[in-house]
Amino acid sequence: MTNVDPRQAEVPAPFTVPAGTAVGAAMRELELPNKGPEAIVCVKDAEGELKDLSHVPDAEAEFTPVPAYTEDGRSVIRHSCAHVLAQAVQLEFPGTKLGIGPAIDNGFYYDFQVAEPFTPEDLKAIEKRMKKIIKSGQRFERRVYASTEAAAEELADEPFKLELVRDKGNVDPDSDEATEVGAGDLTAYDNINPRTNEIEWSDLCRGPHIPTTRYIPAFTLTRSSAAYWRGDQDNAGLQRIYGTAWEDKEKLEEYQTMLAEAEKRDHRRLGTELDLFSFPDEIGSGLPVFHPNGAIVRLEMEEHSRRRHLEAGYSFVNTPHATKADLFEKSGHLGFYKEGMFPPLQLDAEYDDDGNETKPGQDYYLKPMNCPMHNLIFDSRGRSYRELPLRLFEFGTVYRYEKSGVVHGLTRARGFTQDDAHIYCTEDQLEEELTTVLEFIISLLKDYGLDDFYLELSTRDPKKSVGSEEIWETSTEILERVATNSGLDLVPDPEGAAFYGPKISVQAKDAIGRTWQMSTVQLDFNLPERFDLEYTAPDGSKKQPIMIHRALFGSIERFFAVLLEHYAGAFPAWLAPQQVMGIPVAEDFAPHLEGVVAELRKRGVRADVDVSDDRMQKKIRNHTTGKIPFMLLAGGRDVEADAVSFRFLDGTQINGVPVAEAVDLIADWVGERINEQPSEEAIAARR
Known part of the structure; x- marks a missing residue:
């Protein structure tokens, strides 16, 4: 087995392809592998876009080979396997209508409209049919529709595909549906019989795909579930089949072993078995209560964190759970996160004796973030440069309206407590403070038994951000330098930043090799400006502080779940409810x-x-x-x-x-x- 870590793997060097030449043809003389985990399944162009090996550039261009073992390579294998799944389903169940079939983390799915839900026996029959298709070595060939009308005519019997064609141009490029439509030309992929060169099956898709089905060396179907077209319960009910695919059989077996172990460690099951916490229906979805055993673990976690923060020079603050809407208007959260907030409470209206409203009420919101309130604490009086860096820390409970299908135990709750800190510093202090913060985070995570980390750098999303390009570039450069100097591996997360600034995420591996996003460090030049924050500089002038957002656990509830699964319920003695x-x-x-x-x-x-x-x-x-x-x-x-x-x-x-x-x-x-x-x-x- 080739255990190649995608973060450390040496990807083959870029190569040049002449105009009018297929990428795969130009690549042959390089003698790159076409079998096994190192097989080249597609390429990446200079803009970072994935292309088929059959792609023919109009002008001379440079491309980077993408091996099967990389995350990009696995994603292409998985999306291609989703096509094979859909082909097999339509062969086994004629008349089935197709939804969408994207690659997802560690696997893929495809949605179908069928007369009856799929049974376990159905999945076995579908998987058997898929293996025959893969063994036959069908080619994936890209085809451009002459027009949307031509696509609509071809897909007249596929109502969901037809809707995507008609909506072309209105599909979010980051959504799963973009896998089907995408930007630019409207394309389909044909599965070609290698012996007869006839089209066996087709699907509306922007690609890319592997050259042939033989590039799918290891897959399995995992489960089926109900789904809704475009995720809307008011739309047609569908059946979704999930699967996973890998670059070799050993990697698939390793993943299946990890899944079996993860099931044993599921924090929701352990929470019940060890009497740690529960989610009473009377309280509501995503709102946990901690029992005495769980509360002791949580208390120990908090107390150790509290001691370490005091030693590191943090000042503790406390803020309320609700606030007037004006605060989140000012911070920008209502503009960017309103859908993720609970609906407002209409309060403070006044009425006369006849019941007529004499003073309109105001909207109050349960807070989804602590940072605006910390800004008010900073701004409560004049600040001197001598007070900076000022490190404000709070175990602050926040509330976010997660949809019911997203809520998942303690790891995705609607009410949770962040170990939230906001640091206000001068420009001269910034890089040293960021370095200190990152070192503090790593040392504290190690205190709880996590010791395998890498960093992720999230950069600006042009559609969801505030502030100038210059400020973002400066912020990102500083964070990247601090992350690189830490000595930990750094991987990019393009357009993954919050609206106010770039961030570093600390990714930690648990005992069975799963990666969890833990702490985040976000640099913010924007909120201090929106709140008119200032301090008195040595020369007597007023200057704007730079703000660092920092959550170490992310949330206490989520960190509790991570530790519970990491230790499989057997907490270290210092954390154990009963020692x-x-x-x-x-x-x-x-x-x-x-x-x-x-x-x-x-x-x-x-x-x-x-x-x-x-x-x-x-x-x-x-x-x-x-x-x-x-x-x-x-x-x-x-x-x-x-x-x-x-x-x-x-x-x-x-x-x-x-x-x-x-x-x-x-x-x-x-x-x-x-x-x-x-x-x-x-x-x-x-x-």
Whole structure:
């Protein structure tokens, strides 16, 4: 298996293609691979646009080969596999109407209008048909329609495709539908039988695609679900089939293994099993409540973060959950994020005795962001350059209206608490402050046991931004320099920035190799201008501060979910809800353990004794399932020797440890915030 990390892979060098020559023909003399993970599946032009290997440039041009193992290569393989899926479905279920079929993260899907929902047996039959199509080696050939009328005539029996043709030019280029239509020429891709050269199947599509179906070495269908045309429940109901495709079978198997492990670690399931949190219907979708076990974990997370922020020179603030609409008009959030905000509350209207309105009410909004309120704190009095950098920090709860289909446990909630900081500094302080912030973020994430990172640089979206091009260029250059100097890998995220400035995102890998976006650092020259923020410079003049937005966890709820899945529910002892459980061999030995527990509690350790009627072995099983890191056993010999026996989650055990030593070992392990689980080997090394 070729385990090539797309962030570190050496992509083949660009090459020149003469005018009128197909890219694939020009590439042959380079002897680049056409099989395996390194196979070249398409190319990228000078503007970064992906092209088929059959593409013929009008003038001499330079192209960069795109191997199968890269994210771009995988995306093209997956979109091509979606076409094979659609072809197979129409062969298995004649009369099926086609929706759209884009590549998505780690896979693809295709939407269909069918008489009955797909069954698991249907998926098996469709997958079998797909394998036959792939084995036949059909070619993907691009074809340009002479006109929209010609396309409409050809697609007259495909109502959803016909709608896309008629709407051409009104489709958002970033939407899934753009995969079908796109900009420029209206095109189709034909699947050509390699023996007869006849068209086997066609689809409206802008491409690009792999040369032949044989470039799909490994795929599987994963599930089906209900869907709606263009995501609107008022539109026709469809059936969606999901699948995944990779550059080789081993990579597919690796992904399937990861999915199986991820299912075991799903934070929603673990949240119920470990009694950590829930989402009561009576409260509403996306609004979690934390139970005592979960609240303890959350408290420990917050307390450690709070200590570290105080050490780093941050000042704590607190702001309300709701505000007048004017504040978000001023900040620009209502203009850019109104659809993601909860509807306004109409308040403060006044009426006379007859019920006539004498003073109109005002709109109040639940806050989706903390930054406008932090700006008001900065602006509450005059500021001197001597106060800068001023680092304001808040555990601020915000509310965002996520659609019901997007809400996902703690990772995508409607109400959540950000560990939000806004730093106001001078231009001279900016680069050093950004460097310090990034170092602080990485060190704090490592405190919680995450240690594999890379950075992502999000740049301006011209359609959703404020401020001059010059300010954006300056901001982006500074962030890129700071990110590069960190020594971490840096990957681009074109047009992914917020409306007010570019950002760096810290991407962290968990225990099973999944990447999570964690902290963000955003540079902002715009909000200080919108709020007329200023400080007094050494020469007495008034100057505008530069603002840095910084969320470390992103949200406490989401970070909780990430850690829960990273540790598969077995939190490190310092975070664990219950750190120690005493398990007497018989009821008579419980008082001995209660004395040990009392000493542990004096040292700040969360400890208890299981005095239930269950047998000892069942208690051990229960507390192992409950992920309690330290289990202390006591029988007759232990009582006589004033000792306890350690039992650990991995099944190992240490017998006859003196009570005083056991208390010190546990208290020190917790106090040092060690992130590995205690075990016989680890504890023995500390004795």
